[in-house]
Amino acid sequence: MREVAVIGVGMTKVGQHFDKALRDLFVDAALKAFDDAGNPNIDALYVGNMVAGEAIGQSNLGAYLADYLGVKVPAFHIESACSSGGAAFILGVLGVMSGYFDTVLVGGVEKLTEYPTQTTTLHLAGAAEQEYEVYFGASFTSLNAMIMRYYMHKFNVPREYFAEWPVMMHENATKNPYAQLRFKTTIEKVLSSPIIADPLTLFDCSPTGDGAAAVIITTVENAKKITDTIVKVAGFGMGVDSISLAMRNELTTLAASVNASRKAYKMAKIEPKDVDVAEIHDAFSIMAILAIEDLGFSEKGKGAIDLHDGKYAKDGDIALNPSGGLKARGHPVGATGVYQIAEITLQLRGDAGEMQVPDAEIGLAQNIGGSGSSITVSILKRER
Amino acid sequence: MSVPKYWREIPYRFRLEGGTCKDCGKSFIPYRYVCPYCGSRNIERTTMPRTGKVVTYSILYVFPKGFKKQAPYAVALVELDNGARVVSQLTDCDFDEIKIGMRVEAIFRRITEDGKDGIIKYGYKFRPIFQNKEKH
Numbered sequence: 031m032r033e034v035a036v037i038g039v040g041m042t043k044v045g046q047h048f049d050k051a052l053r054d055l056f057v058d059a060a061l062k063a064f065d066d067a068g069n070p071n072i073d074a075l076y077v078g079n080m081v082a083g084e085a086i087g088q089s090n091l092g093a094y095l096a097d098y099l100g101v102k103v104p105a106f107h108i109e110s111a112c113s114s115g116g117a118a119f120i121l122g123v124l125g126v127m128s129g130y131f132d133t134v135l136v137g138g139v140e141k142l143t144e145y146p147t148q149t150t151t152l153h154l155a156g157a158a159e160q161e162y163e164v165y166f167g168a169s170f171t172s173l174n175a176m177i178m179r180y181y182m183h184k185f186n187v188p189r190e191y192f193a194e195w196p197v198m199m200h201e202n203a204t205k206n207p208y209a210q211l212r213f214k215t216t217i218e219k220v221l222s223s224p225i226i227a228d229p230l231t232l233f234d235c236s237p238t239g240d241g242a243a244a245v246i247i248t249t250v251e252n253a254k255k256i257t258d259t260i261v262k263v264a265g266f267g268m269g270v271d272s273i274s275l276a277m278r279n280e281l282t283t284l285a286a287s288v289n290a291s292r293k294a295y296k297m298a299k300i301e302p303k304d305v306d307v308a309e310i311h312d313a314f315s316i317m318a319i320l321a322i323e324d325l326g327f328s329e330k331g332k333g334a335i336d337l338h339d340g341k342y343a344k345d346g347d348i349a350l351n352p353s354g355g356l357k358a359r360g361h362p363v364g365a366t367g368v369y370q371i372a373e374i375t376l377q378l379r380g381d382a383g384e385m386q387v388p389d390a391e392i393g394l395a396q397n398i399g400g401s402g403s404s405i406t407v408s409i410l411k412r413e414r
Numbered sequence: 415m416s417v418p419k420y421w422r423e424i425p426y427r428f429r430l431e432g433g434t435c436k437d438c439g440k441s442f443i444p445y446r447y448v449c450p451y452c453g454s455r456n457i458e459r460t461t462m463p464r465t466g467k468v469v470t471y472s473i474l475y476v477f478p479k480g481f482k483k484q485a486p487y488a489v490a491l492v493e494l495d496n497g498a499r500v501v502s503q504l505t506d507c508d509f510d511e512i513k514i515g516m517r518v519e520a521i522f523r524r525i526t527e528d529g530k531d532g533i534i535k536y537g538y539k540f541r542p543i544f545q546n547k548e549k550h
Contacts, residue, residue, distance in 0.1 A: 148479050151478060165535070228475070276491060281469070
């Protein structure tokens with residue numbers, strides 16, 4: 031198997047892009063990635079997207095976006111709800127690793143602000159089990175809220191501890207030019223914001239936004255011809271669990287996250303403590319806490335306590351979501367996993383501007399689809 | 415919603431029918447061809463018990479389309495007495511009465527309507543059992 035590297039990244043600001051169509055957002059991010067990589071020829075296109083078929087009626091996204099990008103190469107559309115971007119990245123990497131393609135573009139794009147919130151909520155609820163969760167009135171947020179309540183009950187963790195996560199993310203996002211929510215908040219504001227699904231309040235939840243991100247990947251051999259700073263794909267894994275919360279053996283561990291990360295760590299020959307910077311899938315505060323634990327940064331049941339005790343504060347052992355995460359960078363669903371890869375790449379290159387984590391060498395991206403049903407973990411490593 | 419899509423789920427949603435794995439003994443709703451716990455294809459059609467307990471719950475203030483009339487309402491993950499787990503609404507109780515571990519029973523209720531002219535959707539919801547005859 032060939033070694034693979036990321037040689038170019040591009041992102042649009044996450045937000046309400048009323049003036050831009052899905053195709054415009056995608057092409058904008060993809061052209062930036064092309065320019066960043068020195069405009070190589072690509073052999074294939076991989077696109078992560080969740081709701082375009084339902085929301086804007088456009089299916090066949092591979093060909094559609096290849097057309098607007100002006101590249102008539104093999105093009106694939108990958109959908110696994112909110113982890114579509116992370117899954118597209120893994121498939122793109124496999125395409126290059128295998129030797130079938132040499133250079134590919136992996137992009138993610140989502141357009142969520144075209145319709146009223148309730149309609150978008152309905153589209154996004156497709157990530158859950160339609161016939162036996164959504165049918166009975168469960169929202170996607172309420173499934174996460176149920177996990178959070180169970181967690182608080184089982185580990186006796188106060189609700190306030192969870193509110194520290196959004197505060198940290200909003201702080202981080204003030205330094206990210208691509209972030210949707212670039213303002214600070216406080217624990218009091220998080221706790222007193224409107225309740226969405228008790229115990230989750232508005233400020234525990236990632237916002238709805240449009241966005242696109244793209245990365246170009248090629249062999250390490252090719253990468254060495256154009257740069258001295260190689261951002262190598264050191265490991266990756268994907269885990270799958272039951273689509274429905276009712277079928278989980280355990281509510282406070284996302285088995286898919288454990289399985290995906292174990293695989294990625296083993297492949298990269300590293301341990302959780304070796305990670306310098308991580309972008310984790312904090313769609314809701316509780317998901318951040320579960321990620322911290324399931325990825326091996328904190329012990330089970332200790333994630334929120336470690337957060338409260340300052341383990342993940344600035345100058346800690348590991349920098350979590352310097353971008354602001356889903357919470358404040360934003361969560362353009364099918365694009366989120368690709369944003370994470372782009373952000374980690376910038377960190378390892380030392381090009382992350384105000385977000386830069388000093389001398390980051392190993393970075394990890396964790397992308398969750400559904401309430402833990404599809405999870406990808408990718409590990410990137412800088413080599414000079 | 416299409417009529418067959420609604421009709422074929424009736425046994426599971428109205429009567430709590432499902433499957434029990436003849437190899438590992440675990441039960442689930444709806445029926446499925448392969449046991450999600452042990453992979454066996456040896457699945458018997460069974461009817462679930464109508465009583466169980468609340469594993470966890472949430473109160474929804476922002477709700478999906480079609481649930482406006484009921485909001486705010488409670489949704490729970492309920493473990494039935496044979497171990498099968500389902501997600502549905504809790505009804506006939508005040509929010510502050512709801513506790514993790516609370517005993518509940520399934521009742522047949524209207525879930526929502528598919529617009530003005532569409533299907534009226536029915537299924538199970540759960541309510542507390544206030545007079546609990548036997549202790550579990």
